[in-house]
Amino acid sequence: MPEQWKSEPTTAMNSFVLNNWLRENIRDLKPYSSARDEFDGEAMVFLDANESPFDTDFNRYPDPHQKELKSAISSVLDIPASNIFVGNGSDEAIDLLIRASCNPGQDRILTISPSYGMYTVCAAIQGVEVDTVLLNADFSLNTDRLVNELKPNHKLVFLCSPNNPTGNVLNVSDVAEVLKAFSGIVVLDEAYIDFANDGGLVSLIDKFQNLVILRTFSKAWGMAGARCGLALSQPGIIQVLDKIKYPYNINSHTQKLILEALKDRQKLDERINILVTERGMLVSAFKEIPGILEIFPSEANFILIKVESPDLIYQSLLSEGIVVRNRNRQPLCQGCLRISIGVPEENQLLLKKLKELLT
Ligand SMILES: *Cc1c(COP(=O)(O)O)cnc(C)c1O
Numbered sequence: 166m167p168e169q170w171k172s173e174p175t176t177a178m179n180s181f182v183l184n185n186w187l188r189e190n191i192r193d194l195k196p197y198s199s200a201r202d203e204f205d206g207e208a209m210v211f212l213d214a215n216e217s218p219f220d221t222d223f224n225r226y227p228d229p230h231q232k233e234l235k236s237a238i239s240s241v242l243d244i245p246a247s248n249i250f251v252g253n254g255s256d257e258a259i260d261l262l263i264r265a266s267c268n269p270g271q272d273r274i275l276t277i278s279p280s281y282g283m284y285t286v287c288a289a290i291q292g293v294e295v296d297t298v299l300l301n302a303d304f305s306l307n308t309d310r311l312v313n314e315l316k317p318n319h320k321l322v323f324l325c326s327p328n329n330p331t332g333n334v335l336n337v338s339d340v341a342e343v344l345k346a347f348s349g350i351v352v353l354d355e356a357y358i359d360f361a362n363d364g365g366l367v368s369l370i371d372k373f374q375n376l377v378i379l380r381t382f383s384k385a386w387g388m389a390g391a392r393c394g395l396a397l398s399q400p401g402i403i404q405v406l407d408k409i410k411y412p413y414n415i416n417s418h419t420q421k422l423i424l425e426a427l428k429d430r431q432k433l434d435e436r437i438n439i440l441v442t443e444r445g446m447l448v449s450a451f452k453e454i455p456g457i458l459e460i461f462p463s464e465a466n467f468i469l470i471k472v473e474s475p476d477l478i479y480q481s482l483l484s485e486g487i488v489v490r491n492r493n494r495q496p497l498c499q500g501c502l503r504i505s506i507g508v509p510e511e512n513q514l515l516l517k518k519l520k521e522l523l524t
Contacts, residue, residue: 180348181375183401186320191265196408199229227417230407234420237427238395242380248370248397250406253414255356255381255394259323260287261406262352262377262396266320267293275314276323277306279330279495281354284323299496304331304461306339312346322347325354327361330492330503332463334361344373350402352377356394357465359385359437360444367397374399384466385437386426391419440466440506447506450516456523458500471500478502478522485518 184192200214217224228234235246242249252258263274269292276284278297285295296319298311306324315322322343326335335353344351355378358365370376377398383389393415396406426433447468451460459471467490472478475493479502482489490503506512 179345179373179375181350182348183374183405186266186349187405188264188266188268191405191409194408197412199226199412201226201229202412223417225417227413227415227420229412231415231420234415234424237424241427241430242367242397244367244370244397247400248403250396250398250403250410251415252394252396252406252410254383254392255354255379255396256283256287257410257414258377258379258394258396258406259283259352259354260290261409262321262350263287263291263293265405265409266350267291269293272318272320273316274321274323275311275319277311277325277328279328279492279498280323280325281329281356284352297496300328300331302497304328304333304497306335306343308339308342311343315347319347320349322349322351323354324351325356326365327355327357327463327465329357329465330467330469330490330495330498330501332357332461332465332467332469334363334464337366340366341369341373344369344376347375350375350377352379354379356381356384359433360441360466361464370398374401377402382423382426385440386433387436388423388426391422393419393423439509443506443509443512444468447504447512447516451519454520454523457519467503467505469498469501469503472502472523473500475500475502478519481522482515482518487515487518489515 204213214226216226231251234251235249238249239246250258266272267274273294273296274284274288275296275298278299288295296314298307298314301307324335324340327333328335340353353366353376355365367378370378377396379394379396381394382391383394444463448460451457451470456472457470458473461469475491479489479491492498492501492503
């Protein structure tokens with residue numbers, strides 16, 4: 166935890182009150198009680214959930230509370246299980262946070278721009294308006310502008326660090342300034358934090374009752390196909406998310422796969438090391454290509470670059486079978502392509518083609 170926060174009092178940092186933040190119907194909601202909710206203990210014969218009794222490996226419902234999975238995540242992240250929500254991708258947590266707090270047509274969310282598109286999409290599905298605050302030209306947070314934009318009907322502020330598509334980490338003191346100024350919840354999306362130099366801000370969830378950190382197994386952990394992500398926050402907020410999720414949101418196959426992945430920290434570290442090394446290699450190599458006008462510093466597993474004719478380069482790469490992300494039409498990203506770091510052979514192929522196109 167950054168030194169300056171250690172001495173801060175836990176309460177009275179801002180005026181966040183969970184019960185005021187929640188929509189009334191969510192606050193009063195009595196959750197669905199599943200068959201497995203109502204039973205606790207060791208049983209040999211399960212005749213409570215109308216499942217098939219024939220063993221197909223998948224004939225039983227998964228644990229709706231994900232106890233074993235949460236306990237394993239708790240050890241790996243070194244935070245209590247009561248601070249952990251497990252979602253069907255971190256996208257589920259984004260959706261649930263909006264649905265828990267925002268009355269359609271009335272409440273709003275605030276997000277930075279450019280950033281990840283799902284905050285806006287989830288809000289739009291729910292009929293919730295989105296306000297955006299442009300980042301500074303160097304993609305740092307403009308806290309003055311953001312704090313000035315805050316209105317009483319803003320329920321959530323979405324921040325992303327390292328930010329997608331820009332790749333930079335947000336300044337801790339800027340994030341803390343928003344946390345202190347805002348009486349709603351600040352969601353800090355750390356999908357790419359495993360590739361960053363610092364370990365992120367999970368340690369601040371005890372200090373700030375209005376902080377939710379998002380993590381995902383989709384990027385560094387290599388489990389995008391399994392669909393599993395996390396929201397980390399104070400227990401009151403976790404209880405709300407658990408109350409409103411689909412009872413069996415994480416299927417039993419995914420629970421098993423993530424438990425397996427969690428056991429192999431060494432493989433995770435090896436893969437992160439390879440990608441971080443390749444990122445450095447690509448940055449150096451990009452500097453030698455005259456047609457690459459700008460390379461934005463990245464602490465993620467992708468690099469944002471600026472070129473003269475992004476649409477043309479995008480199409481030319483595509484015709485060579487290489488697909489990158491065209492971010493040319495995103496705010497502050499004119500001319501920009503976002504390139505994920507591949508395995509070394511893929512990166513060499515990309516470099517060869519880029520050199521041909523841009524030299
Ligand atoms: C990829 C990504 C995610 C991951 O979402 P999942 O639903 O967990 O796969 C979340 N946030 C950002 C910013 C991302 O780029």
